[in-house]
Amino acid sequence: MTSPSQDGRNLAPRAVCDSQSQMTEVILPNDANPLGNLLGGRLMHLIDLAGAMAAHRHSHSHVVTASMDHIDFLQPVHIGDLLILKSSVNRAFRSSMEVGVKCWVENYIAGTTCHVASAYLTFVAIDETGQHHPVPCVVPETEDEKRRYEDASRRREARKQEQERRKAQIR
Numbered sequence: 001m002t003s004p005s006q007d008g009r010n011l012a013p014r015a016v017c018d019s020q021s022q023m024t025e026v027i028l029p030n031d032a033n034p035l036g037n038l039l040g041g042r043l044m045h046l047i048d049l050a051g052a053m054a055a056h057r058h059s060h061s062h063v064v065t066a067s068m069d070h071i072d073f074l075q076p077v078h079i080g081d082l083l084i085l086k087s088s089v090n091r092a093f094r095s096s097m098e099v100g101v102k103c104w105v106e107n108y109i110a111g112t113t114c115h116v117a118s119a120y121l122t123f124v125a126i127d128e129t130g131q132h133h134p135v136p137c138v139v140p141e142t143e144d145e146k147r148r149y150e151d152a153s154r155r156r157e158a159r160k161q162e163q164e165r166r167k168a169q170i171r
């Protein structure tokens with residue numbers, strides 16, 4: 001049994017499937033450039049929202065985006081396309097969570113889907129006063145979840161090293 005944290009939060013470990021989230025968006029002219037392709041910044045906004053959903057559900061808390069890792073736009077997305085974004089919490093640390101978001105475009109005429117982008121984001125759980133606080137651990141169950149859980153630690157170390165390197169460059 002996990003005891004509640006000092007502020008009474010329930011820190012019992014949670015399964016990945018408990019917070020997995022999905023968003024579907026129809027791409028409209030307002031989301032696109034003059035050639036009718038989805039704007040990269042708009043896709044990043046949707047990725048941020050989809051990622052936050054999983055982080056909110058896992059932590060039962062307000063969250064802020066601390067970082068978004070490298071993102072490649074693999075295929076153009078067009079006006080009228082159905083964009084599907086799936087998010088899951090790969091691992092929780094103390095107050096932060098790594099969330100993976102994968103995006104597909106669905107061609108509902110042909111019945112096919114195509115992977116268009118993926119990103120890892122780190123969200124930090126905060127209270128109403130903006131203080132960060134501990135979050136429950138993640139329990140990976142499937143083989144894929146276990147792999148992502150292990151990889152998340154390596155990515156966190158890489159992020160920290162990169163942050164240190166950038167700080168040293170600024171000094």
Ligand SMILES: CC(C)(COP(=O)(O)OP(=O)(O)OC[C@H]1O[C@@H](n2cnc3c(N)ncnc32)[C@H](O)[C@@H]1OP(=O)(O)O)[C@@H](O)C(=O)NCCC(=O)NCCS
Nearest residue numbers: 064065066067092093094095096097122124126132159163
């Ligand atoms: C993210 C933020 C809460 C970190 O606060 P901080 O006081 O610098 O935090 P700390 O150094 O004590 O780190 C707190 C946690 O955040 C993580 N973190 C901090 N900066 C990070 C970054 N750039 N990338 C990934 N994780 C980060 C730390 O690893 C730590 O995680 P842990 O508790 O699981 O070990 C703070 O910088 C912030 O509020 N940023 C603005 C967030 C925001 O407004 N986002 C929307 C975009 S404008």
